[in-house]
Amino acid sequence: MKRRILIALGVVLVLAIAAALLAWPRAEYIPSRSPQAWAPEAGNIARGAYLARAGDCAACHTVRGGAAYAGGRAVDTPFGRVMAPNITPDRETGIGAWSADDFWNALHNGIAPGGRLLYPAFPYPNYTKVTRDDADALFAYLRSLPPQRNARQPHALRAPYGSQAALAAWRLLYFKPGVFTPEPARGADWNRGAYLVDGLGHCSACHSPRNGLGASGEGLHGGLIPVLGWYAPSLASNDPHLAQLLRSGVSPRGAVFGPMAEVVGQSLQHLSDGDIGAMSVYLTSLPADGAERAPAEPPPEALMRLGGRLYGQHCADCHGKDGRGAAGEDGGPAWPALAGNRTLHLANPVNAIRIVLNGGFAPSTAGNPRPYGMPPYSPVLNDAEVAAVVSYARASWGNAARMVTPAEVNGYRAVPLD
Amino acid sequence: MRGFIRPFLLACALAGPAAAQAQAQAQQQAQQQRVSGTLAQRLAACASCHGSATAPPAAVGSGSERQYYPRIAGKPAGYLYNQLSNFREGRRQYPLMTWMVQHLSDDYLREIADYFSAQHLPAPVLDRASLPAAELERGRLLVIRGDTALKVPACIACHGERLTGALPAIPGLVGLPRDYINAQFGAWRNGSRHALAPDCMGSIASRLSLADVSAISAWLASEPLPADPSPAPSLSRPLPLACGSAPEPKP
Numbered sequence: 001m002k003r004r005i006l007i008a009l010g011v012v013l014v015l016a017i018a019a020a021l022l023a024w025p026r027a028e029y030i031p032s033r034s035p036q037a038w039a040p041e042a043g044n045i046a047r048g049a050y051l052a053r054a055g056d057c058a059a060c061h062t063v064r065g066g067a068a069y070a071g072g073r074a075v076d077t078p079f080g081r082v083m084a085p086n087i088t089p090d091r092e093t094g095i096g097a098w099s100a101d102d103f104w105n106a107l108h109n110g111i112a113p114g115g116r117l118l119y120p121a122f123p124y125p126n127y128t129k130v131t132r133d134d135a136d137a138l139f140a141y142l143r144s145l146p147p148q149r150n151a152r153q154p155h156a157l158r159a160p161y162g163s164q165a166a167l168a169a170w171r172l173l174y175f176k177p178g179v180f181t182p183e184p185a186r187g188a189d190w191n192r193g194a195y196l197v198d199g200l201g202h203c204s205a206c207h208s209p210r211n212g213l214g215a216s217g218e219g220l221h222g223g224l225i226p227v228l229g230w231y232a233p234s235l236a237s238n239d240p241h242l243a244q245l246l247r248s249g250v251s252p253r254g255a256v257f258g259p260m261a262e263v264v265g266q267s268l269q270h271l272s273d274g275d276i277g278a279m280s281v282y283l284t285s286l287p288a289d290g291a292e293r294a295p296a297e298p299p300p301e302a303l304m305r306l307g308g309r310l311y312g313q314h315c316a317d318c319h320g321k322d323g324r325g326a327a328g329e330d331g332g333p334a335w336p337a338l339a340g341n342r343t344l345h346l347a348n349p350v351n352a353i354r355i356v357l358n359g360g361f362a363p364s365t366a367g368n369p370r371p372y373g374m375p376p377y378s379p380v381l382n383d384a385e386v387a388a389v390v391s392y393a394r395a396s397w398g399n400a401a402r403m404v405t406p407a408e409v410n411g412y413r414a415v416p417l418d
Numbered sequence: 419m420r421g422f423i424r425p426f427l428l429a430c431a432l433a434g435p436a437a438a439q440a441q442a443q444a445q446q447q448a449q450q451q452r453v454s455g456t457l458a459q460r461l462a463a464c465a466s467c468h469g470s471a472t473a474p475p476a477a478v479g480s481g482s483e484r485q486y487y488p489r490i491a492g493k494p495a496g497y498l499y500n501q502l503s504n505f506r507e508g509r510r511q512y513p514l515m516t517w518m519v520q521h522l523s524d525d526y527l528r529e530i531a532d533y534f535s536a537q538h539l540p541a542p543v544l545d546r547a548s549l550p551a552a553e554l555e556r557g558r559l560l561v562i563r564g565d566t567a568l569k570v571p572a573c574i575a576c577h578g579e580r581l582t583g584a585l586p587a588i589p590g591l592v593g594l595p596r597d598y599i600n601a602q603f604g605a606w607r608n609g610s611r612h613a614l615a616p617d618c619m620g621s622i623a624s625r626l627s628l629a630d631v632s633a634i635s636a637w638l639a640s641e642p643l644p645a646d647p648s649p650a651p652s653l654s655r656p657l658p659l660a661c662g663s664a665p666e667p668k669p
Contacts, residue, residue, distance in 0.1 A: 065509060264521075318462065324451070359466075360517060364526050371526075379478060417514060417517040
């Protein structure tokens, strides 16, 4: 009897090991086309610089006011703080001693020279889709930067998340290396868009829900960005002005704000019309999800009265008594309409609350060099007042989203802005 | 038949709201008010704290009388631009200001600086009767004469005889709330406010005691704006110490 149990346990163990070995995220090696692919010549460097914009590498690897790509920015995650490293070609503190294969191994397999597994705060589950040729151009560009001496700061991750064993287990569950495979039936634009959105653009890092272990889900159906405290909405789009929004930061439907203002300011505004168009083709092809638009119970009358009074006092001058917003003399977007505004429709009210609390400007772009700004109301309105005015805007002019409570507002007062 | 109707109804249900919404949106755009896009309209966000021709600078907190936000109207454009870019690049730390300007271009920041440098607003003045005479006198001496023992030059040596600043980039010191002045000395002392190197005000702040800071802020915040509040047209060179924000002209 005892022997049978032992045999059974043995079989289970062998099967488990076999399964783990089969699922193991093996490093995948694809050789360079030729050493010419990462040679330090103008064509490679310019293409690499463009791709670095598309991947918004600077968002993490450049600290505010610091030297480009010299690292040092802290990325706060629910598991602790990850420090972005220096990726300039300094031999000791940067990637100056790396080969093109080393760079590929980091980007595609999430493995640093010496075999150290990298934390997926570096979005290699997306970057693994990047082709070897593009990786080589990126490498050529980074090697062309002036080397900066800036030693990597240690991460501050809570146990057990900081261990290599935990990372190995995470990779077993959630990571499989593999370059983007085009779907010929979808056409060139769709495939280029999918390659940029799902690969370098790493849009799913924010626009997909993350599970308890920080892995992004499939699809781009929206998710709460942990720690930063913004909701990245679904990217499934039926917006005819999507390309304009991505390129300039504003469209007749509204303006980008919060972390997306940074994405447009640092990354998307620098991409070509062709690439922005391709991304729009891909995003408008995603299956729509109706979950965001279920009409909710209207807020109580007293709350609507208070909200309406505050709206008249603080908001109506720009957004209009009827929530229609305003356009510039050329018909271009000025003050966004709130009637039918998608941000106000979202079931999760965090973005509307934070826009009222923090205000802000859309980014300066070629298409919108002098953006309009929204005043911050955190110094002026208390939690109950913010809740009332947001509830009012979410339930007026055809909007029908649920009311917001003062407690929800209060939770977002303390989120660090910088 | 049922096999056909259900997907058809579903398709209508899905397409209905989207089509209605698109139509509503087109209608709405047609009826939108038009704005001419002046800087006053674009920069309503700045005026909400710093004040405008129609509304004084905001008090801190709802129902409070206490002033903190500095008056930016009429300060030299070079100074305002330097501060906007200091916030954007992290040399000055006030998270809400960094938040506001972090994605704005140099060109736009210069335009914003020019715009506010040409504004004229009344300034808050603290009632001198409520302040200790000895403290006011110490403050006045530091502002007008400085303290050679402490190696602290007089404020007027750089900020102008009338304390209204000097073109192109030295700010005026009158018309500011006392809390704001105190907070700036605190920020220089603890390293959260920097200017382009060499950071002259950082050095001066480190040589002053807290009592002296308090004396300076008491006197400055209670000194009314002069009849002509515009900055001096130029600096009297050489400056008592080197300043990265007002570098000596190259020979």
